[in-house]
Amino acid sequence: MTLLHTHIGFVEALRSAGLSVSLAEGLDAIGALEKVRWHDRETVRAAYAATLVKRQPQRVTFDAVFDIYFPRLIGSGVAGEDAADDDGVPDTGAQLERFREALAEALASGDQQALQDLAVEAVARFGAMPGRGPGLSSWSAYTSLQRVSPAELMDRLVQGMLSGGLDAEQAQRAAGRRIGDFTRLVEGDARRRIAEEKGPEHVTDVTVRPTIDRLDFTAARRSDLEEMRREIYPLARRLAARLTKEQHAQRRGPLDVRRTVRASIATGGVPLTTHHRPRRPHRTDLVVLCDVSGSVANFAQFTLMLVFALREAFSGVRAFTFVDDVVEVSDTFRPGTDVVEVMESLAASISHAALWGRTNYGRALTRFAEQHADAIGPRSSLLVLGDARSNYSDLALPVLSDLAGRARHAWWLNPEHPRHWGTGDSAADSYGEIVPMGECRNLAQLGEFVHEIV
C-alpha cells in the first residue's frame, strides 16, 4: 500500500467514524506532513491531529483510527519473533508464570516501554485463536486478558507501593490506573493485529466507538458514565451562554416612545436612534417525572442534572422519581450542592420510589396525580422521562391525558431508538399518542432538547 493510499483510506475512515474532514483539510494534512520529518510516529500523529481534528471530543476516535492505519509495529515486531517459539507451544503454564512475573515488575516500576512490549507479547502468546474459520477474528484481547488476569496482580502492586511510602488510598488508585492502562494497551494491540490481517477498513467499522456526546446512554460503560457526568457542567455552561446570547438578540421589545423622544433632544429633535423596552423573558415552570428503574436510571439522572444545572433558566423546577411509586427529589438539587452527593442521594431515593420493584407506569402516574396534583398547573410544563416499558400492566392513559391537558406543555423523552418503540412491553406508541414523544439517546440530543424547551 502506498503512502497516498494509506492517507486516503485514513481520511475515509475518519469520515465514516463521524469526523467531518473536508478535502481542503486533507490537503492541509499533506502540506503539514511535508514540513515535518517522519522518523517519529507521534510527530505524524500530531501533524494529522492539528489539521484534521477540530473538536476535542473527536480526539479519542481519531487516536483509535490512527493506531489502526499507522500501526506501531507489524506482527510481533523484531523483538517478539525470536522469543516466540522456544518450545513450539507459545502458551504454557511456565510461560504464563514467567510472563506474570515480568508484568508485575513492569507494573510496579511503571515502565511504559516494558508495558507496551508485554502487551504485545500478551496478545501474541495468550490471545491467538488459531483454526477459526475465515472472517472470524483470530486475536482476542479478551482471551489474553482472561489468561493473564492483570487484576489479580492488584494486591501485590498495592503492597509494593505501600512499602514505597504511599498511603493506602493513593496506592490503590495508582495501581488501578496502571492496570487499566495495561488493559487498554492489550486491547489496542489486538485491534492492530486484526487490522493487519483483515485490512484497516474492516476494523474501524467494528471497533471505533462514537464520541462521548454521541454515545447512547444505554450502551455506556461505567467509565463512559463518569466521563458523561463530567460533561454535564460544561454542557450546561455552553447552553446557558447560548441562551443569554439568543435572548440578547431578541431583546428589542416594543418602542419606548418616552426614551426615544428624550434621546432625540441631543440631536436637535431628530430621533436618530430608537429605544426599545426590554422584552420580558418567558420562563417555564418545569415538572420532571422520571423513571429511575435500572434500565433507564442513567438517562434520568443525566437529564435531571442538566435541568437543575440550568435552574436559572426556569422559574421553578420540581422533580419526581418513580419505579412503581412516586417520590419528590427536588430538595436534592439545592444550589451549590456537590455532584457526587446528588448522585448518591438520588440512588438512595430509588429505594423509596419502588414498592414492589417492577416498573409500573400506570400505578406511578395514578399515584402522582393523587399525591402531587398541585404540581401541575396551567403555567407549568410536564416532562416525562422513561422508556415506557411498563411490564404489561395497566397504562392509566386517561390519567396521563388529564395531566397533559392541565399542563401548558407536555413532552416525553425516550432513551430508546424509535425502532424499538412499541415492541415487547413498550407502551411508547400508546403514550406517544397522548404526549409528543421524542428520542433522546445521547448527550448531544439531550442538549438540543433542553435548549428547545427553555
Next chain:
Amino acid sequence: MTTSWFSSPDDAATRLRAAGYLTDDATALTAYLAGALEKPLLVEGPAGVGKTELAKAVARAAGAELVRLQCYEGLDEARALYEWNYKKQLLRIQASGGEDSWSETHDDIFTEEFLLTRPLLSAIRRDEPTVLLIDEVDKTDVEVEGLLLEVLSDFQVTIPELGTVSATRRPFVVLTSNASRELSEAVKRRCLFLHLGYPDAERERAIVTSQVPGLDDKVAAQLVDVVVRLRELELKKAPSIAESIDWARTLIALQIGDLDEATVARTLGVILKHASDQRRAIKELKLAVS
C-alpha cells in the same frame, strides 16, 4: 516573506522555552506548523492553561510585536477592522470652507490620513513580524466570524473606498477559544487546531518552578501532587495551571516551607472557586479543618 517563524519543531520548543513557555511535543509541533504553513492556529482548552500565553510567548520568541484583538459580545467591524475618522473628516470639510469641488473633497477625506486602523487591519499592514492574537473568539457573534474569514484565509481586507489591502507579510495568527460555543466549520477549516489540556505532573512542576522562582522543590512537588489529585475529583471547575502558579505565589508570600494538610485546607480558596468544590476536596483529601 520567506523568513519562517521556526525552523523545526525542536527549534520551536527551545525558543518558546527560552521565552518562558514550556511546551509539550504536540504544542511545539503545531506552533511550528502554524508558522511553516502560514495558517492561523486555533487554541482551545479550559481557562488558565496558557492559551493566551502561548501567543505572547511566540511573539517574544520570534521578536515580533503582539497585536491583540479581545473579542466580546457585540464586537463589530468598526472595532475589529477599521473605521473612518468622522470627526477629522468633518473638520477637513469645514476647514476648506467650501472652496474645493465635491470630487476633490471626496478623494481627500477617504485617504489613509482619515483611516483609523483597528487590530485586524493594523496586523495585516505591518511590515515587521507580527503575532495577531484574537482572544476568546467564541465570545463574538456569528457575524464577526464571517468578517474573520477573509482575514484568515487570504490575509487581506477590502475597504470599499481604498480597495483591497493585502498583507505584505503574513502575521502569525493565534485564535483562542474556551469552547463555550461551537465555531463555524468555515473558520475551523482554515485553522490548525490545538487543544491545550492540563499538563502531566512533571511538566506542571517544571512550569510552576520556572514561573515562581524561589519555590522549594519539595513544596513544588507536594503542590503539584495535590493539584493532580484534585483534578481527578468531580469538581465544577478543576484547578488550572494559572491557579497552581497563584497557589505557589501564595505559599511564597506566606513563607510556608512545607505543604501539610492544614495549610492545604487553609489556602484552598486560591485554587478552588466554588464552595461545593472546596467541601468535596476537604472530604476526599481527608483534610483536617481547623
